[in-house]
Amino acid sequence: MTAQLFRARVTVQLNAGVNDPQGLTVRGSLHDLGFAEVRDVRIGKLINIELAAESEAAAADRTEAMCRQLLVNPVIESFAIEALEPIASEAPQPA
Secondary structure, three states, X not given: OOXXXXXXXXXXXXXXXXXXXXXXXXXXXXXXXXXXXXXXXXXXXXXXXXXXXXOHHHHHHHHHHHHHHHHOOOOOEEEEEEEEEEEXXXXXXXX
Protein backbone atom coordinates (compact mmCIF):
# COMPACT_ATOMS: atom_id res chain seq x y z
CA MET A 1 0.00 0.00 0.00
CA THR A 2 1.31 3.47 -0.92
CA ALA A 3 1.55 6.13 1.75
CA GLN A 4 -0.87 9.01 1.43
CA LEU A 5 -0.45 12.54 2.76
CA PHE A 6 -2.81 13.72 5.46
CA ARG A 7 -3.32 17.06 7.14
CA ALA A 8 -4.18 16.92 10.83
CA ARG A 9 -5.52 19.90 12.76
CA VAL A 10 -5.00 19.62 16.51
CA THR A 11 -6.49 22.03 19.05
CA VAL A 12 -4.77 22.28 22.43
CA GLN A 13 -6.52 23.98 25.37
CA LEU A 14 -5.63 24.55 29.00
CA ASN A 15 -7.62 22.30 31.31
CA ALA A 16 -10.49 23.81 33.30
CA GLY A 17 -9.20 25.30 36.51
CA VAL A 18 -5.75 26.10 35.10
CA ASN A 19 -4.97 29.81 35.29
CA ASP A 20 -4.89 31.45 31.83
CA PRO A 21 -3.15 34.84 32.20
CA GLN A 22 -3.18 35.44 28.46
CA GLY A 23 -6.93 34.88 28.36
CA LEU A 24 -7.44 37.27 31.29
CA THR A 25 -5.40 39.94 29.49
CA VAL A 26 -7.42 39.54 26.29
CA ARG A 27 -10.70 39.65 28.24
CA GLY A 28 -9.58 42.89 29.94
CA SER A 29 -8.61 44.42 26.61
CA LEU A 30 -11.95 43.44 25.07
CA HIS A 31 -13.74 45.08 28.00
CA ASP A 32 -11.61 48.22 27.49
CA LEU A 33 -12.71 48.27 23.84
CA GLY A 34 -16.38 48.20 24.86
CA PHE A 35 -17.11 44.47 24.63
CA ALA A 36 -18.51 44.28 28.18
CA GLU A 37 -20.55 41.17 27.33
CA VAL A 38 -17.41 38.99 27.21
CA ARG A 39 -17.38 36.81 30.33
CA ASP A 40 -14.36 34.56 29.75
CA VAL A 41 -11.53 34.08 27.25
CA ARG A 42 -9.34 30.99 27.09
CA ILE A 43 -6.31 30.99 24.78
CA GLY A 44 -5.23 27.76 23.10
CA LYS A 45 -3.01 26.52 20.29
CA LEU A 46 -3.84 25.31 16.81
CA ILE A 47 -1.28 22.90 15.36
CA ASN A 48 -1.39 21.88 11.69
CA ILE A 49 0.58 18.75 10.80
CA GLU A 50 1.15 17.14 7.40
CA LEU A 51 2.17 13.51 7.60
CA ALA A 52 2.41 10.45 5.39
CA ALA A 53 0.54 7.33 6.47
CA GLU A 54 -0.88 4.14 5.02
CA SER A 55 -4.45 4.99 6.09
CA GLU A 56 -6.53 7.61 7.85
CA ALA A 57 -6.59 5.43 10.97
CA ALA A 58 -2.78 5.18 10.96
CA ALA A 59 -2.50 8.96 10.52
CA ALA A 60 -4.86 9.50 13.46
CA ASP A 61 -2.85 7.10 15.63
CA ARG A 62 0.45 8.82 14.77
CA THR A 63 -1.03 12.28 15.36
CA GLU A 64 -2.34 11.20 18.76
CA ALA A 65 1.08 9.77 19.64
CA MET A 66 2.72 13.10 18.70
CA CYS A 67 0.33 14.94 20.98
CA ARG A 68 0.88 12.59 23.92
CA GLN A 69 4.69 12.52 23.55
CA LEU A 70 5.53 16.14 22.68
CA LEU A 71 2.83 18.60 21.69
CA VAL A 72 0.64 18.56 24.81
CA ASN A 73 1.48 18.86 28.50
CA PRO A 74 -1.08 16.42 29.96
CA VAL A 75 -0.78 17.97 33.42
CA ILE A 76 -2.34 21.26 32.31
CA GLU A 77 -3.60 20.76 28.73
CA SER A 78 -6.02 18.65 26.74
CA PHE A 79 -6.20 18.17 22.98
CA ALA A 80 -8.60 17.28 20.22
CA ILE A 81 -7.82 16.18 16.70
CA GLU A 82 -10.31 18.46 14.98
CA ALA A 83 -9.75 17.37 11.40
CA LEU A 84 -7.82 14.72 9.54
CA GLU A 85 -7.98 15.16 5.78
CA PRO A 86 -6.24 13.37 2.93
CA ILE A 87 -4.41 15.94 0.81
CA ALA A 88 -2.57 13.98 -1.92
CA SER A 89 -0.82 10.75 -2.66
CA GLU A 90 2.88 10.78 -1.97
CA ALA A 91 5.01 10.27 -5.07
CA PRO A 92 6.96 7.00 -5.15
CA GLN A 93 10.50 7.32 -3.81
CA PRO A 94 13.32 6.46 -6.24
CA ALA A 95 15.09 3.19 -5.45
